Amino acid sequence: MNYEERMQNVAVLGAAGKMGSGILLLTALEMADLSLKPEGKGKKYVINAIDVSDEALQGLMKYLRAQVLKAAEKKIVALRSVYKDHPALIENADIIDQYVHDVIGLVMPSTHLASALGSNLVFEAIKEDPELKVKIFSYINENNKNQPWFFTNTSSIPIGELDEKAKLGGRIIGFHFYNPPAVQKLVELIPSKNTLKEVSEFAQAYAKNLRKVLVPSNDVAGFIGNGHFMRDILYATGEVEKLQKEFGFVESVYAMNRISQDYLIRPMGIFQLIDYVGIDVCSYILSVMQSYMKQEPLHCPLLDQLLALGVKGGQFSDGSQKDGILKYEKGKVVGIYDPGKKAYRVIEEFKAKVDEKLGAMPAVQPWKSIVGNPGKEDILKAYFKEIGDAKSPGAVMTKAYALKSREIGVGLVSSGVAFSEKDVNTVLLTGFFHAYGPVNDYLN
Amino acid sequence: MKKLRRKVYMVAGYNTVSMGTGRKEFNPKKERPGLEEYIREAGQGTLKMIGGAQNVDECAIGNFMGSRFNKQANMAAFFPFIDEGLRGKPAIRVEGACATGALALMTGIKSILAETAEVVLVIGVEVQNTVKAIYGADILAGAGWYKDRKEGHAYFFPGQFSDRAGAYYEKYGREKTRRAFARWYRNAIENARLCPTAQEYHNSTKDLEAVAMMEPNGRSFVDHLNVFDCSKVSDGASSIAVVSEEGLKRTGIPKDQAIEVIGFGQVAEDLTKKPIEQTELSTSKLAVKKALESAGITIDQVGTAEIHDCFTIAGVLAVEAMGLAEPGKGADYILEGNTARDGKFPINTTGGLIGWGHPTGATGVHQAVTILEQLTGKAGDAQIKLPADRPYGLTVNMGGNDKTLVSVVYHRG
Known part of the structure; x- marks a missing residue:
């Protein structure tokens, strides 16, 4: 045939x-x-x-x-x-x-x-x-x-x-x-x-x-795309856990979402991406992966807690975003769910305070202007050099996040999921529309 | 041609904005003004300058494909909608593809010469953003012979002029010609930036020639032209009054605020025939020749021209058809800077079809309005200075692939 x-x-x-x-x-x-x-x-x-x-x-x-x-x-x-x-x-x-x-x-x-x-x-x-x-x-x-x-x-x-x-x-x-x-x-x-x-x-x-x-990709649960994405979620939610004692919950979600979008020059923040895929879908994929990888903890209590409260994310049939961890108005993020209060809190109320805590962000064009920019390699090098040198909490968190993302990418190759670091980068560049692959030397 | 039996003038030009992609206020998803609103805005603009509707004897409107773009015919009857004072006056709608506007002007000119009118209100209009470009291409293909449509390109007219460009590349060199196209584009945009009604008025691209050098891609568009080589889809209307000396008096407009029609050439070529020579606009050449002869002048006495650059290649070929350059040398003439606003022979000083816009039925009238503004010192930021020994202005309005042509020679009144 x-x-x-x-x-x-x-x-x-x-x-x-x-x-x-x-x-x-x-x-x-x-x-x-x-x-x-x-x-x-x-x-x-x-x-x-x-x-x-x-x-x-x-x-x-x-x-x-x-x-x-x-x-x-x-x-x-x-x-x-x-x-x-x-x-x-x-x-x-x-x-x-x-x-x-x-x-x-x-x-x-x-x-x-x-x-x-x-x-x-x-x-x-x-x-x-x-x-x-x-x-x-x-x-x-x-x-x-x-x-x-x-x-x-x-x-x-x-x-x-x-x-x-x-x-x-x-x-x-x-x-x-x-x-x-x-x-x-x-x-x-x-x-x-x-x-x-x-x-x-x-x-x-x-x-x-x-x-x-x-x-x-090799036949290992999660493959490359979710292999990176799910661990990225675990890292971000783990950071929220730590941060919330000092910042408060919604403030920490805002901070990590901002770090993963604006600071890391990605098309969406990590929590928006979770909503986009669906909290239930993410949670399910994690549980499937966990069943094949018993040695690595792949469980996210925050996602379970939100699901138990009926917060699911995902999309309407016309492709518009349903409210999830974040609340959307005309596609824009306007609120964050507070499980304690069982209600959304308006970002404008605490945005300025958190931004101030993160400190001044090194100047860089947004993802939209960088992703297709032929000169992006130089822009990114210069930007991450600045991030590496800066001492502000925002820059320090960004650096840690980027290094974690790199570590996850390298791990996918060493554990035999991906055949090469280049393949990992291709998946993040083309499947997730990142402006750069996670396995890079910008911070070295 | 016989000498004109009496003097014919044009006064009180008005252009609406040429609306379409490129204008900041254009949003294809939002409702926009309809055909009748463009007609009314332009018509009222001119009426205001000539003392109102009571001064008008006759009306002529040019529109190409409103019957398909807007599902509207019978447009002569829109004149009373412009102003109640036009009820009961003679009105006519004319059509000649993209030369429609100039045919409307000719209708006005002939009414003056026939002495049936002293003041004719002439409007050209087209509202084309009602359909996507891919379906607009079907509609505009009506400027060709309908039996050629099946064999034609999806983008019918870009396809026709792409063939001309391909032939020109082969005969005279591709690299030079593409650079001339890019320069033509740059001149058009730079001129449009000086004219607030131009579609490209808001264009802020820095290196215009560099973007215009984009390689044509025959898989998604046509083989020998890119999108910068093409005029855009436009909505717009232009209006002007064609008047006699008596009409000038009646409207109270001083002669030096008018332009006089010195001569014209109006010609048609067989629509069912392929071009005789792809690298020459032979019908345009004939129209310009007739216009200059009837005016009793040579091209050397002309200081500026508004020509029909529906595509950059049409601009290059028109330069040759006007006799400004030998066949094959039009590209060089442009690259030497002659057609730029500070060059020897400024062309399309408010952007032309590529820069100002191409609301097809309005273009011929818009050309006359630009010449009126330039020759009477009313062009604002776009004003050029005409040399004393070359005081004439020329227009060339082309319908279809060099089929219906009108060329007019003007002088300040």
Whole structure:
């Protein structure tokens, strides 16, 4: 079965979810491109969009239509030549309409898992629950005659274990998109030691066609992305624990969020990123990782405490941020949750006081101006030199944070998760949009 | 051409802002003024200067594709919306793609010459930000032959002029030509920065030529031009009064605050035919030749021109079509600094189509307004000084790919 044949019948499990909908979109576009090639004529392409509720699937179709329209508008130059032999399609608007129609026509929404039984390739983006995943994989594998290949989007569960428990014979690989898949360039590729060579090769060809940056990761729970992110969370929440005796809780959260965003020149502060991913998701990933790494404490009491109080973060279906540790107004952080008072406190009330305690911040452009700046290497060197020399509490905390982030990155290589420090940096640069990789020598 | 049977003047020019990307107040997500509001602002601007609607005998409005951009036709009937005093007066709407504005002027000129009117209110308008650029390209493609659309580029007109640019690169050298394009862009933006209604008035890019040297990318746009080589999508209206000597008296405007139409050339070429020569604007050349001949002057007596730089390549080719440079030497002429505001022959002194903006149906009128301002010393910060031996101003307004052309020669009244 060659690449095109394998792509003729695909299933996406959890298709209406945040990750699933992105995977569905990208895969449907790729399949449409194959079907519209001269050699694709007359061949049938199907992508089964499987999820648990009709309502969610209807929402998915709406999302899909809007996104395919955007994609079509963007690649209209190429589409005009794709449809050059259709005399009735004259204007860009005609061609764009037809393309949207053609892509949407490939998608078969379904609430029945049995819809995956004719597929050659199964993308899985369901809940991060090893038992559920194994159960579903086993069902499909036992009832699908095509010996399907499984691409799991798990961000933390070892692939080898899923393979073994579902008896997939190496026909599974970790193909971990970043959120949102349609935008993020990064994909972590995680073959287990038993993953078949042809599955890996196919994955690479597919990623290339989707123009993704592929970073290989070893099959160790958490892989590279969450391997760094989760430990970053543990460090930041640990610092809040220490700091709150002196600063107070909300003040400490504000301080660490500011250090991790403004001082470290990242796109989001650590607590905003936790909210973005979802406190429940973060907590769950930590627990999955903990179950495979018993020797390292990977538990965050603060996240559990917030969850117990019903503070969850995550996003609304339109992509806007729900309140979590932080409170948002029009996308801006305006408050911080105080578990003691069970209420948000307005940042403006204590901001000035905490900023004063942190001391003057060395002048640097914000992340937005640095991330794409061709001269950023020199700017960062000069900035961190200043941070290294400065004695203000803010600078000292920044230095400690940056060194910790570096230590986590180096640890991912020494523990065999990542193949190189460069891979770690690539994941943070492309998957987390950092302006620089954590493994650097700016502070040496 | 026969000598004009009586004198024709233009007075009381008015431009709205050329609205679109680049203007600080432009927000594509917010509701913006509609077509009728641009028409009213421009029309009232001129009426105020000529003593009100009671002084107007006839009205002409130029609009290219309002029927698609705004789902609006029958625009002659907007004149009474500008001012109740225009109810019951003759009004007409004309169209000739991007030469629409100048066709509206010609309509006014001919009414004066036909002695049916002493004062004609002329407006040009286009509101194009109602659709995304990719769909606007479909609409603007109507300036070409509809049967060529299927074979054409997604961005139809950029595609047509990209082909001209490619041919010019091949014949006369790519590197030099791209540098000339970048210089053209810089001149356009620097001039626009001096004109508060210009779309690029707020442009603060430091090294304009460097950004304009960006390599064209045929996969996302066209092969031989980048976005800086193109005029932008604009909403705007311009207005002017075309008057006789009697009209001047009636409106109370002194002759030295008017420009006189000395000659014009109005020509059309077969829309169904491909260009005879990609590296030459032969119809533009003919229009300028006719205009100069009818005015009884040569290009050496012209001090400034407003030309139709819908694309940088069109600017280079227009320089050659006007006879300022030999074929293939237009790029050098620009690189030598001749067309800059402090050069020998300043062109597009308020930014032209690339800098001021290109509300398609309004452009021809805007060109006349700029010449009026320059020749009467009303151009504000954008004012240039015309040499005494070259007191004439020239406009070249082009519809489609060198198909419908109007060129006019002006002198201060």
